[in-house]
Amino acid sequence: MRNFLDFPAPPILPRQDDLRRDVRAFLADTLGPDYGANDRARSWNGYDPAFSRKLGQQGWLGMTWPETYGGKDRSPLDRYIVVEELLAAGAPVAAHWIADRQSGPLLLRYGTEKQRRDILPRIASGECYFCIGMSEAGSGSDLAATKTRARKDGSNWILKGTKIWTTYAQHAHYMIVFCRTGDTDDRHGGTSQLLVDLSTPGITISPILDLSGEHHLNEVQFDDVRLPASALIGQEGQGWNLVMGELAFERSGPDRFLSSFALLNDLIRVLGTAPDQSSVRAIGRMAAHLMVLRQMSRAVAGKLARDENPPLQATIVKDLGALLEQEIPEIARTLVPVEPIPGPKQDFAYALARTLMSAPSFSLRGGTREILRGIIARGLGLR
Amino acid sequence: MQEMVLDMGAKLFAEHADASFAAHPDDVTEGAVAWLAELWDQVEELGLPLALPTEVQGGFELPPTTALGLVRLAATQAIPLPLGETMIANWLLAHAGLPPAEGPASLALGPTLDGDRLTGTAARVAFGRHAQTVVLLVGDRLVRATGATVTDHSHNIAGEPRDTLEWTRAVETAPASVDEQTFRLLGATLRSQAIAGSLDAALSMTVAYANERQQFGRPIGRFQAIQQNMAVMATHVAAAGAAADMATDLLPDALVGTGAFSAAAMAAKIRTGEAAGTSAPIAHQTHGAIGYTSEYRLHPLTRRLWSWRDEWGREAEWSDALGKRVCTLGPDDFWPFLTRMGALA
Ligand SMILES: Cc1cc2nc3c(=O)[nH]c(=O)nc-3n(C[C@H](O)[C@H](O)[C@H](O)COP(=O)(O)OP(=O)(O)OC[C@H]3O[C@@H](n4cnc5c(N)ncnc54)[C@H](O)[C@@H]3O)c2cc1C
Numbered sequence: 167m168r169n170f171l172d173f174p175a176p177p178i179l180p181r182q183d184d185l186r187r188d189v190r191a192f193l194a195d196t197l198g199p200d201y202g203a204n205d206r207a208r209s210w211n212g213y214d215p216a217f218s219r220k221l222g223q224q225g226w227l228g229m230t231w232p233e234t235y236g237g238k239d240r241s242p243l244d245r246y247i248v249v250e251e252l253l254a255a256g257a258p259v260a261a262h263w264i265a266d267r268q269s270g271p272l273l274l275r276y277g278t279e280k281q282r283r284d285i286l287p288r289i290a291s292g293e294c295y296f297c298i299g300m301s302e303a304g305s306g307s308d309l310a311a312t313k314t315r316a317r318k319d320g321s322n323w324i325l326k327g328t329k330i331w332t333t334y335a336q337h338a339h340y341m342i343v344f345c346r347t348g349d350t351d352d353r354h355g356g357t358s359q360l361l362v363d364l365s366t367p368g369i370t371i372s373p374i375l376d377l378s379g380e381h382h383l384n385e386v387q388f389d390d391v392r393l394p395a396s397a398l399i400g401q402e403g404q405g406w407n408l409v410m411g412e413l414a415f416e417r418s419g420p421d422r423f424l425s426s427f428a429l430l431n432d433l434i435r436v437l438g439t440a441p442d443q444s445s446v447r448a449i450g451r452m453a454a455h456l457m458v459l460r461q462m463s464r465a466v467a468g469k470l471a472r473d474e475n476p477p478l479q480a481t482i483v484k485d486l487g488a489l490l491e492q493e494i495p496e497i498a499r500t501l502v503p504v505e506p507i508p509g510p511k512q513d514f515a516y517a518l519a520r521t522l523m524s525a526p527s528f529s530l531r532g533g534t535r536e537i538l539r540g541i542i543a544r545g546l547g548l549r
Numbered sequence: 550m551q552e553m554v555l556d557m558g559a560k561l562f563a564e565h566a567d568a569s570f571a572a573h574p575d576d577v578t579e580g581a582v583a584w585l586a587e588l589w590d591q592v593e594e595l596g597l598p599l600a601l602p603t604e605v606q607g608g609f610e611l612p613p614t615t616a617l618g619l620v621r622l623a624a625t626q627a628i629p630l631p632l633g634e635t636m637i638a639n640w641l642l643a644h645a646g647l648p649p650a651e652g653p654a655s656l657a658l659g660p661t662l663d664g665d666r667l668t669g670t671a672a673r674v675a676f677g678r679h680a681q682t683v684v685l686l687v688g689d690r691l692v693r694a695t696g697a698t699v700t701d702h703s704h705n706i707a708g709e710p711r712d713t714l715e716w717t718r719a720v721e722t723a724p725a726s727v728d729e730q731t732f733r734l735l736g737a738t739l740r741s742q743a744i745a746g747s748l749d750a751a752l753s754m755t756v757a758y759a760n761e762r763q764q765f766g767r768p769i770g771r772f773q774a775i776q777q778n779m780a781v782m783a784t785h786v787a788a789a790g791a792a793a794d795m796a797t798d799l800l801p802d803a804l805v806g807t808g809a810f811s812a813a814a815m816a817a818k819i820r821t822g823e824a825a826g827t828s829a830p831i832a833h834q835t836h837g838a839i840g841y842t843s844e845y846r847l848h849p850l851t852r853r854l855w856s857w858r859d860e861w862g863r864e865a866e867w868s869d870a871l872g873k874r875v876c877t878l879g880p881d882d883f884w885p886f887l888t889r890m891g892a893l894a
Binding site for chain 1: 781
């Protein structure tokens with residue numbers, strides 16, 4: 167019943183040390199010495215197309231995909247190294263992140279040949295960005311309650327509805343929209359995923375500022391948007407399966423436990439080499455948690471490399487990861503008597519402020535804590 | 550092969566689950582569990598004590614996670630035997646060029662060495678009264694001692710013997726390939742694996758109980774509050790298992806001493822200890838009053854969890870040690886330190 171509690175260590179592949187060294191050298195060179203804790207703490211929100219293009223030139227985007235589609239045929243374990251190095255360095259990865267992590271893999275698996283040929287090479291070169299069209303005002307955790315609907319008109323789709331909380335819709339080229347295409351009663355079977363070019367007429371993108379005043383969230387309205395038949399991803403009625411597959415990608419990576427890493431690293435800097443015992447103890451404990459989470463997350467990557475889809479393991483890593491991510495700023499403020507200051511970019515105070523203000527989102531985005539735990543409980547055979 | 554060994558172990562320990570439970574005295578504060586002589590004989594016949602040494606050394610050269618996987622499996626049935634201690638004792642002896650242990654063995658620190666004699670006592674030696682051989686680290690010497698005298702019979706709250714020993718006979722010694730911290734971390738890794746096993750069993754029991762126990766006309770496992778708690782427990786059980794294996798995978802490094810094993814073993818003991826402290830209360834809470842009785846079989850698991858997390862260094866001690874290492878390395882080497890671990894496994 168419980169294989170999903172196993173996290174076997176993945177193999178070490180040849181040349182992985184070289185890859186890691188190359189990524190570190192690239193990051194040191196590209197980010198430069200002035201890239202401080204304040205920048206690092208923004209990693210995910212760091213939108214920088216020039217940086218994304220440079221990653222593409224290195225061959226580090228879409229790197230697990232076949233060469234025909236701009237990929238490099240590398241193992242998911244190699245990709246894991248690139249991704250964790252980017253996050254640990256707090257590199258500005260927001261532009262390409264969703265495309266590389268989940269939209270590209272979805273198209274590779276379910277897209278038409280034309281969708282793959284048109285889009286995947288552009289993602290891999292760091293030029294084409296995606297956003298996620300799942301949530302709606304009335305449909306958050308209960309994703310199957312989605313109301314946005316696409317109806318057929320001849321060979322076209324006509325899309326109507328409003329998506330919300332769409333990260334970086336304002337910069338993205340495409341959205342993958344989860345919507346109804348069939349009977350409203352058929353909660354799962356009546357849904358599909360559509361590939362929507364955001365330059366299509368009839369789409370209105372409005373900003374929603376987060377609690378710190380930053381603009382990354384959006385509301386996206388589709389007002390009878392006319393889409394070609396070729397917008398459909400996979401089969402009509404397959405939307406639920408596709409969206410679940412996407413969530414497995416979204417939940418599995420090291421982005422699910424490294425969100426506060428920049429602050430932890432800066433905390434170690436501020437404490438110095440010989441801090442008092444309570445500080446040493448807290449650092450040791452957090453290091454232990456990180457080491458174990460990284461081991462678990464690498465195990466998930468190892469399963470992906472064997473073409474297994476480990477959704478339950480990914481859910482466990484995300485739940486534990488969010489706890490640690492949210493604990494780090496709380497512990498940091500008990501060890502260093504500095505107030506979080508959002509204004510001047512003083513390193514530690516600013517990184518603390520950033521991380522504190524991001525922390526609530528860690529257990530919401532990609533599935534709330536309660537929903538994840540419901541999934542785990544089902545995996546255990548409860549209900 | 551590895552699956553076969555683990556299947557065989559699981560079957561053997563399951564067959565002795567009743568005997569293990571019956572070995573507990575009624576009042577655990579009064580005495581220790583009885584010795585399971587028949588099971589130990591079978592363990593020896595199967596050669597399990599020699600799981601780790603190489604074939605050249607006369608062992609079976611099982612991968613560390615398979616060998617210590619047996620320790621984890623034994624813990625799922627609360628088997629009261631020093632299986633892990635004997636495996637590690639024989640592994641250390643083999644690498645030091647000393648003969649393997651006679652009978653059940655244990656690991657200890659404490660006495661000093663004067664020529665071929667030990668002076669002073671070793672406290673809280675696991676199953677000390679039953680250990681025919683004790684492997685000690687004294688300074689930079691590995692010591693193989695037999696014929697101990699038990700000066701104090703004690704036990705942990707699970708009833709496992711934790712005795713004070715001294716020796717009058719001559720002992721054999723050889724240069725040791727581990728330092729004191731690493732020696733203690735080998736003990737800690739045994740406990741990490743055992744905690745992982747005990748947690749695994751406690752989770753299975755608790756899930757089964759939640760699906761079976763009915764209140765308000767339905768199984769309590771249908772209530773969301775119970776489900777959320779069980780999910781929390783499952784995440785800790787998963788983390789404990791991963792943590793224990795992370796350290797165990799690096800066991801060969803303990804003899805080389807790059808620091809990778811010791812860091813992983815510290816992290817593992819910290820993480821499994823924390824998992825024990827979070828999970829045991831959930832298991833008990835879910836079971837209600839029945840789980841609080843001596844006749845119900847949850848306590849052999851949870852009492853072991855409460856004991857083992859404090860043995861061979863508790864969370865606080867290893868957090869201090871790991872934190873010191875991290876702070877000494879400083880911020881620029883923190884991430885490289887974390888990734889070096891995986892590069893060695
Ligand atoms: C920073 C950020 C970025 C995001 N980016 C995107 C994006 O790019 N694209 C996108 O589509 N969405 C995005 N989201 C939306 C995110 O997926 C949703 O916030 C999430 O799914 C929860 O939905 P909700 O906010 O409507 O909360 P609700 O679903 O209304 O939940 C509110 C509370 O009720 C609890 N709850 C709900 N149902 C249950 C239940 N059955 N049992 C117990 N408790 C329950 C929840 O756990 C939560 O605590 C983003 C969110 C954030 C915070």
